[in-house]
């Protein structure tokens with residue numbers, strides 16, 4: 376008994392030291408507290424409108440992060456099984472292109488036809504009837520590590536976000552825990568084939584969209600809970616301003632609405648547990664060392680939210696599912712002919728909003 380006790384204590388000390396090394400010395404992150412905006416509940420009162428949505432493509436689409444609609448009205452989404460799937464206007468689904476991998480994210484239609492697709496790991500791809508080409512995989516000698524979203528202007532210039540230069544798609548949680556500005560926005564000029572750095576030191580630049588007149592680029596900076604407005608033309612050309620800040624969720628994809636406003640999807644990365652985690656360096660290191668803790672804290676049904684924001688940054692509408700009862704972790708909202716289509720990284724379906732009045736609509740939506 377007496378000889379067993381010191382052995383047990385020694386083992387306990389050894390295990391504790393090993394865990395401490397794992398948490399402190401070999402931690403994959405150098406965290407900082409993430410300063411979360413204080414948002415009064417009265418600012419975005421819940422309406423649970425997203426509990427009244429209609430699901431489409433259930434079981435056909437696996438975690439569709441972003442959506443794009445072409446001129447013919449066909450909807451595309453990239454799913455985790457490596458497919459780009461196409462929803463025809465008649466409601467039928469097509470397995471359109473097998474791309475492989477599981478890291479396709481943002482997409483947009485290309486001005487000359489086909490799709491521009493961000494594969495977080497491969498970079499920016501162009502997909503059309505001719506096949507798949509890599510448009511950009513590096514900038515100024517530096518690999519694009521986390522291609523996240525893309526938009527192309529009428530002049531052909533392409534803007535894309537590289538959400539993090541430190542962590543890849545499957546490590547996005549580490550980027551969130553570290554909360555450092557590792558991201559950047561790039562510009563690709565197809566006429567010269569060159570990719571250049573437009574903005575750097577951004578905290579997870581995510582969705583990108585152009586304004587209706589294409590005078591400015593909207594950039595959602597997820598870990599700052601804000602969206603930026605970067606002027607491309609006019610007297611403020613080259614300047615960056617805040618479009619909207621103190622958002623109640625981390626902004627993901629942003630898309631131009633039919634009336635020139637923007638639909639922004641907000642990730643519900645707020646809860647009592649997550650707020651404590653975001654404020655504590657030690658807690659962040661522990662979660663980084665034991666990723667299953669994240670599944671308990673973060674990967675739960677949280678509030679799904681989309682907001683409609685004007686060019687002046689004013690919120691015109693907010694739609695939510697306060698407890699993620701029907702849909703959670705909405706990553707994208709695309710408006711087309713008065714319907715709002717939503718994608719989610721935690722769903723096996725797309726949803727269409729029904730029974731709400733969208734800007735420019737004569738009457739309420741009806742399900743397809």
Ligand SMILES: [Ca+2]
Pocket residue numbers: 441442481482483524525583628629
């Ligand atoms: Ca997009």
Ligand SMILES: [Ca+2]
Pocket residue numbers: 440480481523524581582627628706
């Ligand atoms: Ca995204």
